[in-house]
Amino acid sequence: MPYWEVMDDFPADLNLPGENMQDANAPGICEGYLMKRRKWPLKGWHRKFKVILFYRDTLSWIKFSKGKMHGSLDVSLAVMSVNKKARRIDLDAGDILYHMKAKTPDLYYIWVTKLSAHRMYKKNKAAHVHNGFLQALSHGSHLSPKNSPMQDMGTSYVGEPLPCVNPAINGKVSAWLQTQEPDICAQELTRCQMELNELQRLVQKLHSQESGQMVNNGDLQRIISMQNLLLDKPKKKTGKIWGHSRTLSRVEALGMLSSNNLKSSSHLGTSVPSIPDYVSTQATPPAPTSLESKKLHQDICSMSLKVHASLRTAHETLAQERQRLHEAWSSRELHQTTSAQINNLCSLAELDVKSRHTKIHKLSVSSESSEESFRTVLQRKVCHCLPRTYSSSAEYFDACDELMCASSSEMSDESGLSDGSSNSEPDEAYAMASRKYRASLSKAPPKLNTIKNTGRRTTLPAVCPDNSHVGLMTILYNNIGKDLSRVSMPAALNEPVCLLQRLCEELEYSDLLDTANHTDDPYQRMVYIAAFAISGYATAQYRNRYKPFNPVLGETFECIREDRGFRYISEQVSHHPPISACHAESDNFNFWQDQRWKNKFWGKSLEIMPTGMVNVTLKKYGDHYEWNKVVTCIHNVLSQQRYLEHYGEVIIRNLKSSVCTCKITFVKARYWGSDGSKNEVQGQVLDETGNVVHRFGGFWHEGIFCDTLPNPQCIWKPNPQPKNYMLYYGFSSFAIEMNELTPDLKPLLPPTDTRLRPDQRLLEEGKIEETDKKKDEVEENQRERRKILAKRGEEHIPRFFRKTLDAAGREVWLYNGTYWKIRENPGFVNVKNLELW
Numbered sequence: 080m081p082y083w084e085v086m087d088d089f090p091a092d093l094n095l096p097g098e099n100m101q102d103a104n105a106p107g108i109c110e111g112y113l114m115k116r117r118k119w120p121l122k123g124w125h126r127k128f129k130v131i132l133f134y135r136d137t138l139s140w141i142k143f144s145k146g147k148m149h150g151s152l153d154v155s156l157a158v159m160s161v162n163k164k165a166r167r168i169d170l171d172a173g174d175i176l177y178h179m180k181a182k183t184p185d186l187y188y189i190w191v192t193k194l195s196a197h198r199m200y201k202k203n204k205a206a207h208v209h210n211g212f213l214q215a216l217s218h219g220s221h222l223s224p225k226n227s228p229m230q231d232m233g234t235s236y237v238g239e240p241l242p243c244v245n246p247a248i249n250g251k252v253s254a255w256l257q258t259q260e261p262d263i264c265a266q267e268l269t270r271c272q273m274e275l276n277e278l279q280r281l282v283q284k285l286h287s288q289e290s291g292q293m294v295n296n297g298d299l300q301r302i303i304s305m306q307n308l309l310l311d312k313p314k315k316k317t318g319k320i321w322g323h324s325r326t327l328s329r330v331e332a333l334g335m336l337s338s339n340n341l342k343s344s345s346h347l348g349t350s351v352p353s354i355p356d357y358v359s360t361q362a363t364p365p366a367p368t369s370l371e372s373k374k375l376h377q378d379i380c381s382m383s384l385k386v387h388a389s390l391r392t393a394h395e396t397l398a399q400e401r402q403r404l405h406e407a408w409s410s411r412e413l414h415q416t417t418s419a420q421i422n423n424l425c426s427l428a429e430l431d432v433k434s435r436h437t438k439i440h441k442l443s444v445s446s447e448s449s450e451e452s453f454r455t456v457l458q459r460k461v462c463h464c465l466p467r468t469y470s471s472s473a474e475y476f477d478a479c480d481e482l483m484c485a486s487s488s489e490m491s492d493e494s495g496l497s498d499g500s501s502n503s504e505p506d507e508a509y510a511m512a513s514r515k516y517r518a519s520l521s522k523a524p525p526k527l528n529t530i531k532n533t534g535r536r537t538t539l540p541a542v543c544p545d546n547s548h549v550g551l552m553t554i555l556y557n558n559i560g561k562d563l564s565r566v567s568m569p570a571a572l573n574e575p576v577c578l579l580q581r582l583c584e585e586l587e588y589s590d591l592l593d594t595a596n597h598t599d600d601p602y603q604r605m606v607y608i609a610a611f612a613i614s615g616y617a618t619a620q621y622r623n624r625y626k627p628f629n630p631v632l633g634e635t636f637e638c639i640r641e642d643r644g645f646r647y648i649s650e651q652v653s654h655h656p657p658i659s660a661c662h663a664e665s666d667n668f669n670f671w672q673d674q675r676w677k678n679k680f681w682g683k684s685l686e687i688m689p690t691g692m693v694n695v696t697l698k699k700y701g702d703h704y705e706w707n708k709v710v711t712c713i714h715n716v717l718s719q720q721r722y723l724e725h726y727g728e729v730i731i732r733n734l735k736s737s738v739c740t741c742k743i744t745f746v747k748a749r750y751w752g753s754d755g756s757k758n759e760v761q762g763q764v765l766d767e768t769g770n771v772v773h774r775f776g777g778f779w780h781e782g783i784f785c786d787t788l789p790n791p792q793c794i795w796k797p798n799p800q801p802k803n804y805m806l807y808y809g810f811s812s813f814a815i816e817m818n819e820l821t822p823d824l825k826p827l828l829p830p831t832d833t834r835l836r837p838d839q840r841l842l843e844e845g846k847i848e849e850t851d852k853k854k855d856e857v858e859e860n861q862r863e864r865r866k867i868l869a870k871r872g873e874e875h876i877p878r879f880f881r882k883t884l885d886a887a888g889r890e891v892w893l894y895n896g897t898y899w900k901i902r903e904n905p906g907f908v909n910v911k912n913l914e915l916w
């Protein structure tokens with residue numbers, strides 16, 4: 080059962096306030112206490128966080144403090160997810176992710192209601208402004224910056240500057256809309272405007288028929304302030320709060336009901352599918368409606384259908400035009416400056432269609448006849464499909480778990496309650512230490528250009544495609560209701576390496592393992608192991624625009640690096656869930672891991688929680704190090720402002736000796752922090768009794784400095800990026816070399832090797848369209864093979880790895896030793912291999 084629910088945009092009040100909608104009527108201040116998820120350590124809760132929600136300067140702020148200010152965000156820009164069972168409220172503003180929890184169901188309900196009221200108020204305002212914008216567009220008028228309705232907003236829906244504040248762009252777009260032959264878009268938008276006016280009239284009529292006078296913002300404020308009184312003392316009069324809560328349905332809090340009707344409910348309250356049950360059940364079932372109102376419902380439905388159709392056509396036309404424009408602008412420079420703006424415009428159009436859909440649906444769902452016709456816009460579906468859609472957008476996410484379900488680990492977090500009194504979130508201490516490490520790092524001599532001539536290629540055959548036009552939102556909406564694991568994503572989103580290769584990239588700084596093997600002091604050895612564990616994350620800095628290929632079941636990848644002294648083999652050992660196993664060996668070390676992870680989509684960000692352990696053995700001392708991986712968060716996953724953050728704690732243990740352990744913290748960015756506080760890492764090597772023997776720190780994208788070594792020094796710095804790396808997927812030199820296929824290597828590889836995968840090769844050569852076709856074929860072949868196996872009742876057995884349990888009882892995949900043997904004798908050409916493509 081899905082416990083999590085994304086709170087939808089609340090029914091924007093169609094009876095929008097007039098032009099002079101004043102801030103004075105905004106919802107009032109709410110103050111109280113919530114529990115807030117610890118940032119450090121990343122489990123447990125601060126029991127008492129003061130939360131203030133208020134409206135100022137066109138923004139609905141929520142502020143957190145525990146003694147001192149702890150951050151704030153505009154609630155209307157955040158995606159709000161709620162979990163009634165766990166009493167959780169999460170706000171995802173793209174950059175900032177707040178996890179909150181109410182102590183009691185009453186408080187949970189009250190806060191959900193309050194936050195909703197604030198969000199609704201802002202949405203109403205935004206809808207009003209947006210209407211004006213659309214109207215202006217459809218009439219081809221130029222919005223001067225002075226009267227641009229968006230000016231009024233102070234900020235945009237999506238947290239980015241909206242294109243419409245730029246009069247030049249507005250002018251261009253409206254002119255462009257006007258000159259299209261035939262001018263379908265402008266016609267449709269004009270028609271739409273008229274239909275919406277009619278719709279608005281009908282809805283108003285419905286409202287006045289059913290609920291008498293609208294509640295005004297003053298009433299709303301009174302309701303909210305009334306609740307404020309209850310917030311601080313939730314326990315004393317529980318019964319009363321319940322009584323009160325019951326009278327205040329969500330719809331009422333949204334100001335949709337008349338003040339004299341507070342004890343009854345409206346059909347609207349029960350018709351909005353995305354209302355959390357907890358809140359929606361506060362409303363009683365709809366009262367039987369009169370004949371007249373039935374007729375009104377029907378009218379609304381048919382009008383809604385028309386609007387829906389018009390907007391669809393307009394949307395499609397815009398999408399086509401965008402595509403045409405994109406193709407026409409071959410010049411890279413021009414493209415780069417304008418594509419972001421166009422993209423913004425298009426998401427605005429999408430947003431519009433979406434918000435209309437939502438409104439339309441909410442108005443129509445109470446009518447039986449229209450239910451079917453609006454199936455595709457059901458918000459509840461959107462809620463549940465959204466994560467799944469994303470999961471298919473990254474193919475290897477296609478086995479992702481129900482994203483919005485509370486995971487077991489999360490449940491255990493709930494029990495890890497802390498008293499919150501200890502200062503275990505030492506932001507200041509971290510900030511100070513990190514400034515010190517940064518200064519030391521910058522003093523460290525720059526890494527000599529280590530790009531040695533390896534005889535390998537130094538660039539890719541083709542530059543990367545621009546994929547900023549690939550609207551992930553569009554893909555999302557076009558596939559609502561489909562089995563999303565079957566929805567293939569455009570190849571323009573891929574990079575020409577697969578996850579097996581991406582795992583191999585974690586060995587780019589294998590020299591740290593060589594150094595560790597030659598370091599006699601066990602504590603210092605641990606410092607190098609830690610630096611190696613951190614270095615694996617460095618590539619993330621430049622790699623957030625494309626996703627690796629998802630290996631098909633049975634796909635393999637080998638990588639022999641004589642220059643670095645290791646050889647690596649990996650295999651995709653499971654498809655559902657996707658698991659990639661790998662193993663590398665050298666004279667100094669062995670390295671292995673199997674990679675699997677869980678995803679959580681919070682509305683704007685996607686968290687990747689890896690579950691496998693990384694293992695390294697060092698030959699000289701027989702050490703066996705084992706460590707976990709941290710959470711990787713893709714912030715702003717649907718937009719071009721996407722970036723990656725790693726956070727959490729890594730514990731490195733030596734299974735062969737308890738002399739020392741290591742604790743590394745990937746520090747979550749402080750919300751008020753500037754870019755300077757991003758990507759911090761700090762760690763300690765502890766002896767058996769827990770004393771700190773070594774301290775080190777820095778940034779996973781800049782380097783690590785250890786100030787406790789006899790000779791304090793920078794122990795790792797990332798290699799310089801190759802020339803023009805942004806044109807080549809942000810690849811490092813090591814990544815560029817990964818997929819190279821030389822004539823002498825080709826006959827030695829098994830046909831399952833990634834280098835022979837045709838679609839990935841086509842992408843590398845820049846043949847995007849062909850890649851798309853080929854990718855479909857490869858995926859289809861995989862499905863066929865699965866079907867055949869299922870028919871025979873057989874299971875796929877991985878060829879080079881076997882499943883077993885480790886000392887801690889965890890399921891792990893270990894190399895079975897056969898790959899290099901077969902390769903040497905009799906060679907893969909002389910044995911039977913899987914045919915994958």
Ligand SMILES: CC(C)CCC[C@@H](C)[C@H]1CC[C@H]2[C@@H]3CC=C4C[C@@H](O)CC[C@]4(C)[C@H]3CC[C@]12C
Binds near residue numbers: 708
């Ligand atoms: C819409 C598209 C283009 C978004 C791009 C998604 C990219 C940034 C995502 C997709 C898959 C992700 C990878 C999946 C798994 C892991 C293993 C983990 O231990 C470190 C992060 C790492 C390596 C992720 C990095 C970010 C990643 C590459």
